[in-house]
Amino acid sequence: MDNISKFKQKFDPYLKNYLEQKLNYFTNYTKDTAILDYLNYIKIIILSGGKRIRPYLAFLMYQALGGKEKEKALKLLVFLEIFHSFCLVHDDIMDKASLRHGVKTANAYITGKLKEDKRIGDLLHVGDSQAILFGDLLSSWGQEIVNLNTDFDSQILREIKILSYEMGDEVSVGQMIDVDIVTRKKVSKELIDEKTYLKTAGYSFVKPLLIGAALSGKSTGKINNFCKNFGKALGFAFQIQDDLLDITSSEKKLGKTTSLDKSQNQHTYFTYFPSLEYGKKIISENFKQAKNLIKNLSINENTKEKFLDLVNLIQKRTF
């Protein structure tokens, strides 16, 4: 089993425990069985899949800098996965997606349930509306986990809060660009890069790494620079590879609706440049840079190895 899968095994019980506690509490608000059934689906969506790459990156960086409070760190880092689920739930509405990690998206599940129950009205819209509220809840929960935490020093937590608010702003603006450019006939490469940084590199790589570093209480300017440069290289490689897979992979393998980019007028390196070659070159250059940055970093060899393993794992993925 690879390291990230081992991490997921350790991490998911914290995630599951958090969600169960939180959802149990909601029976204080309503006993309505339909509403409680929808709410319970939040747990199904989150636990059905996902690689946990964001908490994993944060945890690796935390350990790389000597962080020893394993359980407390995992408990806190649940917030990254909850935040990510919030983004996915809202993205799925915008993308009109019905499948994610092999299970129905929130909007598709609720619309399906309403149809089953022979409800009246615009059930597609109602499903979307409920999914907006799912996301709103998850956004709030993610913040709550950080902001009510008392396991770490308040100065450390303050740094993490600042990073997480920046992360929230960045990912929303990135998604605004993403949503807007599908209505444009042409966009600049600069705007594609801006989107890729905000929506993927900053959000999924740089910020989790910086959060892990901050959590250790032992970050330095040098370490923060590594987080930014390594995260950016790996993030660009990951996103452009994802765009490539959107073209080359099949729906079945990926467990989500695919080949949407072109049909939805999405702009990527592969719609911008005439051939696949330029994008492929950028992917491989960024993977190479990411690996070099790890090699030159002064952290213990064991963690270095794990960072390299992760880069290789991402580079080799075919779906």
Added chain:
Amino acid sequence: MDNISKFKQKFDPYLKNYLEQKLNYFTNYTKDTAILDYLNYIKIIILSGGKRIRPYLAFLMYQALGGKEKEKALKLLVFLEIFHSFCLVHDDIMDKASLRHGVKTANAYITGKLKEDKRIGDLLHVGDSQAILFGDLLSSWGQEIVNLNTDFDSQILREIKILSYEMGDEVSVGQMIDVDIVTRKKVSKELIDEKTYLKTAGYSFVKPLLIGAALSGKSTGKINNFCKNFGKALGFAFQIQDDLLDITSSEKKLGKTTSLDKSQNQHTYFTYFPSLEYGKKIISENFKQAKNLIKNLSINENTKEKFLDLVNLIQKRTF
């Protein structure tokens, strides 16, 4: 000029200042003129209208309990109005509303702008998608204001955080019920009451009052009970009156799309009970109870007067 309008005059510069600072910062993320134009519309929506009833209630309670840090309190209470705007922006998508406080809703503005610019695709859906992201930003900003605040004692801030997370959960579940019941042919009075508590009484009245009390650092069990009982009575009166006005008032007067309840299969006291009289009776009983609770509260006469004025103002509104 009535007291709440005077409050708005004092409060809005803090709100405006916050929004300008925040939005200015976003030019660091993108220089794209379309995206910046959308973002700037957040300011227009928020400053174009609204009575500021939530921060006003919190501020009154803060002052009733001897709170003296006027400027610091107003600066913090901006979060309640930002949070409220987040709810409205998402509600407007769910309600397919195009007008609010006399200006276009976020979704309508962006869809209109896209049409003007002759963009391609499902522009109604894109407008909705961007409005989802507007709301997401506002939700995050509201929390950021509280969670990065250093003007108040950390124990006071912790209480406010706990209250605000409860508020977030309550209003989302309330809205989930609201959205779900339009697809049902019949609902119980209990569910209408649950919705009214969660979506209006708890969120717009009880929680702001409790937050103001907590902010003073001098709350007691007795005071918290007043916040809960008075907030609940005033909240039920307000919401049922709102449902009544949906039937009796005109779109022009209200500055928002009206008479939607019936056409959208919404369930209220007025769709549940055969005549208007029962709902009217409940409204007047709740206003009466709210006034009695104020009269029996031991706070200074000046603040008592202001609470009574507010109840009278709400009771007399015709739009």
